[in-house]
Amino acid sequence: xxxxxxxxxxxxxxxxxxxxxxxxxxxxxxxxxxxxxxxxxxxxxxxxxxxxxxxxxxxxxxxxxxxxxxxxxxxxxxxxxxxxxxxxxxxxxxxxxxxxxxxxxxxxxxxxxxxxxxxxxxxxxxxxxxxxxxxxxxxxxxxxxxxxxxxxxxxxxxxxxxxxxxxxxxxxxxxxxxxxxxxxxxxxxxxxxxxxxxxxxxxxxxxxxxxxxxxxxxxxxxxxxxxxxxxxxxxxxxxxxxxxxxxxxxxxxxxxxxxxxxxxxxxxxxxxxxxxxxxxxxxxxxxxxxxxxxxxxxxxxxxxxxxxxxxxxxxxxxxxxxxxxxxxxxxxxxxxxxxxxxxxxxxxxxxxxxxxxxxxxxxxxxxxxxxxxxxxxxxxxx
Ligand code: CAA
Numbered sequence: 001x002x003x004x005x006x007x008x009x010x011x012x013x014x015x016x017x018x019x020x021x022x023x024x025x026x027x028x029x030x031x032x033x034x035x036x037x038x039x040x041x042x043x044x045x046x047x048x049x050x051x052x053x054x055x056x057x058x059x060x061x062x063x064x065x066x067x068x069x070x071x072x073x074x075x076x077x078x079x080x081x082x083x084x085x086x087x088x089x090x091x092x093x094x095x096x097x098x099x100x101x102x103x104x105x106x107x108x109x110x111x112x113x114x115x116x117x118x119x120x121x122x123x124x125x126x127x128x129x130x131x132x133x134x135x136x137x138x139x140x141x142x143x144x145x146x147x148x149x150x151x152x153x154x155x156x157x158x159x160x161x162x163x164x165x166x167x168x169x170x171x172x173x174x175x176x177x178x179x180x181x182x183x184x185x186x187x188x189x190x191x192x193x194x195x196x197x198x199x200x201x202x203x204x205x206x207x208x209x210x211x212x213x214x215x216x217x218x219x220x221x222x223x224x225x226x227x228x229x230x231x232x233x234x235x236x237x238x239x240x241x242x243x244x245x246x247x248x249x250x251x252x253x254x255x256x257x258x259x260x261x262x263x264x265x266x267x268x269x270x271x272x273x274x275x276x277x278x279x280x281x282x283x284x285x286x287x288x289x290x291x292x293x294x295x296x297x298x299x300x301x302x303x304x305x306x307x308x309x310x311x312x313x314x315x316x317x318x319x320x321x322x323x324x325x326x327x328x329x330x331x332x333x334x335x336x337x338x339x340x341x342x343x344x345x346x347x348x349x350x351x352x353x354x355x356x357x358x359x360x361x362x363x364x365x366x367x368x369x370x371x372x373x374x375x376x377x378x379x380x381x382x
Contacts, residue, residue, distance in 0.1 A: 003125045003173075004166035004315055005118075006132070007067075008284055010330065011058035012156030012271050014367070015044040016337045017345045022151060025342040033151050038237035038265065042272030043337075044345050045155040048367035051078045051138040052091045056371040059096055059134060059159035061329065067161060068097055073124055073133040074104040077113025077276040079187065080139045081106060092136060095371055110185065111233055112305025113137065114158065114276035119313075121162040122171050129164045136160075139275035141235075144193045145346060152198075152236040154272015158280040167320030168287065169299070175313035176215035178208050185306035201306060202239055208310030209243040209302050216300075216312045225253050227314070228297035229260035231286055233279040233304045236272075237265040240282070243302065256292070263289040270334055279303050287317070288326035295319045 019039050023030040033039055045054075055076065063071075076089035087106035092098075107113050107120075114137030121133035138157030143149025184201035187194045209232075217223060224247060232240030244261055248254035264286035274281060279301060286293065295317050303311045340348065 001126070001129055001164050002166065002170045003122050003164055004162065004171040004318065005160050005169040006163040006166040007062040007161040008168055008280065008326070009058045009062035009159045010156065010277075010281060010284055010333065011054050011061070011159075011369070012043045012274070012333060013045045013049055014337045015046055015340050015348070016041045016270075017044050017340055017342070019151060021342055026146065026150070036238065037151050038241065038269060039151055039272060040269045042151075042154045043156055044340055044348055045140045046348060046367060048372040049369070050082050050373060051080055051140065051157065052082055052088045052095075053369070053371040053373055054155070054157035055088065055136040055138040055159060056092045056095045057369050058138070058157040059092060059136060060370055062159060062161060063096060063134070067132060069099050070130070070132045071098050071134050071161075072102050072128070072131040073121065074098060074102050074136070075117035075120060075133065076104075076106045076136045076138070077108070077115075077117045078106060078138055079108055079110050079113065079275055081108070088138075089136065098134065109309050110305035110307050111139075111235070111275040111278060112303055112309040112311065114280055115303035115311055115313075118160065118162065119175070119311075122173070125162060125164055126173075132161055132163045134159065134161055137274075137276035137280055139277065141273035141275055142193050142349075143196065145349060148198060149194070149196055152273050154274055156271055156274040156277060156281070158274070158277035158284070160280060167318055169283070169315040169321075170318050171313070171315045172298075174216065174220045175311060176212045176219055177309065177311040178211045178215070179309045182306070182308040184308060196306075202242065204308055205233075205239060205304050205310075206243045206246060208304055208308060209312070210246060212302065212310045212312035213247060213300070216314070224248070224257075226298055227257070227300045228293060229264065229286055229290070230257055230300045230302070231261070231264045231279065231282045232302045234265060234268040234273070234282050235278065237269050240265065260286060260290055260293070267330060267334070284326055284330065287321060288323050288330055290323070293317055295321070
């Protein structure tokens with residue numbers, strides 16, 4: 001039986017900050033952000049959205065009533081959850097009207113949480129072929145005004161429906177992982193912003209990629225030429241490129257991998273980091289934009305969560321995958337966003353989440369998403 005990703009949906013805020021504006025405001029050369037870091041825009045999350053509403057908005061776009069009745073597990077991967085006790089999954093289950101016979105829970109290991117959910121879902125479906133699992137990966141990446149990490153902020157949610165006979169990506173059930181206790185990035189309870197040593201984190205990430213890729217190739221007798229594309233968790237797009245460069249050479253196949261990597265980073269460069277969802281936004285980007293990818297092509301996926309956990313696994317493109325549908329879904333979201341000036345972004349950043357005690361001077365009527373935190377919607381959370 002084939003198991004994998006049957007549907008994939010995305011949501012992010014309709015506000016963004018242009019990286020040229022940010023570079024100018026911070027006295028940096030714009031090329032440092034555009035080329036050196038590899039980011040063009042970043043999503044700015046308004047006080048009407050948190051990980052629950054963003055995940056509900058992402059899943060709402062892909063689920064039919066039949067799906068909602070068949071889902072028997074909802075897994076929510078996040079590192080910016082809204083409660084230390086109650087899971088974000090329960091809120092989404094109820095907002096979307098998903099069957100109450102489902103198991104719903106949240107999991108955490110930094111940016112690795114989405115992949116932990118995908119693997120758990122695949123194992124569950126392998127023994128319960130009739131079931132469908134909703135995996136949600138949503139986060140808000142905050143580093144602080146004027147910090148080196150500011151250019152790598154962002155936010156959003158990816159929702160994936162996993163099932164037997166999937167339409168998008170068939171998982172190979174082949175995977176290698178590595179974990180070690182490392183302090184490269186963390187966020188203690190008393191902090192809203194992450195503590196990060198970005199250069200150290202990048203080195204660990206590359207090291208974990210090399211370890212897991214090598215281990216995977218040895219375990220399953222595979223080599224670079226078996227992959228049509230390698231995709232990465234992308235806190236900023238240059239980070240994935242650095243890892244890719246460690247395994248390619250000047251040959252033709254490497255040129256192909258670089259080209260596919262270019263497709264896989266397009267949406268991430270426009271949204272910024274969304275932690276748990278970042279690898280899956282990159283998957284969406286590859287599938288929606290690549291002009292060469294064929295049914296049956298093998299994709300290698302590298303997932304990384306600081307602290308740290310790495311996993312390299314693989315899947316093949318299913319014959320039900322429709323790039324034009326995925327591209328239309330993304331264009332709808334990304335084409336009409338509102339560009340904030342740097343002072344407007346700083347004000348929204350300072351307001352932050354009203355649930356966390358920020359002063360709110362935001363016009364809630366400006367958020368027309370179906371699920372919002374406060375405001376005029378019938379489906380509002382609070
Ligand atoms: N033109 C072109 N390129 C330029 C340039 C210019 N004018 N000026 C500088 N550059 C290049 C530099 O050469 C450098 O390139 P290389 O890395 O290829 O050498 C690049 O721009 C960045 O320059 P710096 O290293 O000097 O930049 P910095 O010190 O300001 O910091 C950063 C960059 C370390 C990425 C910083 O932004 C940061 O700490 N970001 C957050 C880190 C992060 O996201 N870590 C990921 C952790 S994983 C994750 O997502 C978390 C999780 O699991 C929860």
